Amino acid sequence: MPDDKLGIPPFGVLPGAGVRRVLAGREKQVVELVEEAYQRHGEGATVNPPSYFLRFPDRPTGRIIALPASVGGRDAVDGLKWISSFPGNVEHGIPRASGVLILNDPRTGYPYACLEASLISAARTAASAVLAADRLTRGRGRPVRAGFFGTGLIARTIHAYFAATGWSFDQVGVHDLVRERAAGLAADLAASGQDAVVHERPEDLLRSCDLVVFATVAGTPHVTDPDLLAHHPLVLHVSLRDLAPEIIAGAANVVDDVDHCLRAGTSLDLAQQLTGGREFVDGTLYDVMTGAVTVRRDRPVIFSPFGLGVLDLAVGRFVHEAASRSGDLSVVPGFFS
Structure with a gap:
């Protein structure tokens, strides 16, 4: 999450290898994060609109799903998971699912991170x-x-x-x-x-x-x-x-x-x-x-x-903060003009 000074936040990118390093050995903590996200959702402290399914007449087995969401309260974060499922990929030796998770600063609306999403989604x-x-x-x-x-x-x-x-x-x-x-x-x-x-x-x-x-x-x-x-x-x-x-x-x-x-x-x-x-x-x-x-x-x-989507945001925010501390996050200077 960006610091307390209001301004254009730096934009960071975290590939799958960095996501995997953060999540490794932290399964109990991720379960606790998900439990807390469910708690907030049940209490009405989230926004979780219907997911949008992008389907293709010429590729009926494939789809791409947009999951916008917002988690309020402490550790607030907005964002979007954009994840695809193409089962035919497996026949060519590549994973079925791929995606990105965008995290937005709730104070300014600026996106501040793009994370590889399939591992976060699986977790x-x-x-x-x-x-x-x-x-x-x-x-x-x-x-x-x-x-x-x-x-x-x-x-x-x-x-x-x-x-x-x-x-x-x-x-x-x-x-x-x-x-x-x-x-x-x-x-x-x-x-x-x-x-x-x-x-x-x-x-x-x-x-x-x-x-x-x-x-x-x-x-x-x-x-x-x-x-x-x-x-x-x-x-x-x-x-x-x-x-x-x-x-x-x-x-x-x-x-x-x-x-x-x-x-x-x-x-x-x-x-x-x-x-x-x-x-x-x-x-x-x-x-x-x-x-x-x-x-x-x-x-x-x-x-x-x-x-x-609120679950992805809760886990994604945690992954972003851990990667920032470890130096795994790659910041893109001047991403916003």
Whole structure:
């Protein structure tokens, strides 16, 4: 954040390597930052407009999303995450997601930093998932068999955050449409001492785990049989579009923000269209954190986070300050004329 003197702030750039150095080993701190951001959002101290989806008729699988947001109070920051998802990139050996995070000085409106965003986005997503898993399993015992449906960067980061915050699993199951990717994650987990198994059939993964993480690029629901969740697991529905609306309607649903989650063709949006209302949503994670909502135990518990821009800003501001102190931030002299 710029200093207290009002003026044109210096503009800094932080590439992915610098972001990675800041985040390494700070998983617990990132979870705390995300928890605080949810707290502020629940208290009305943020501005988080609907995300804007840029789609392309000639490239239907690709999209670029703009997430403007503002976090008020102490450590105030405004900004925008501009992040793309092009699944076809993976076939060419480059990551699916890429993006930048712009931080703005709330006093002058000037942008003062441009940070590589895919790692920040993965970190805040993982921290959100781990925080939700902790809050939603209190009083019922932590899961012992985890399953990851989708094995890309997000899945790997979520597992890393579980491990770094003290979670342990008797076994981790993995499934991916591309078996080599599932085998790669299983091998990496085994090398770290975690018992891991590749499930060829998705139904075997779902039935065998009491914690399921969906981290796919699915655009429409592909899990349609409610019996697959009859054992009432905790489901971290990070990718938002994997579950049939009938499954959503019959579950205990917790979201990060109701208005955000029930739009843009998510499984919850489809459930809203199916049922004609929002009664299937039990509440937000903030509601659970404050005790306003008690999670039901007689059905699957599904956490669906749309991914709020305020989380990116909270983590991004922290990354920027740490990089400034370490000297990793590259300041561009005279960026503003």
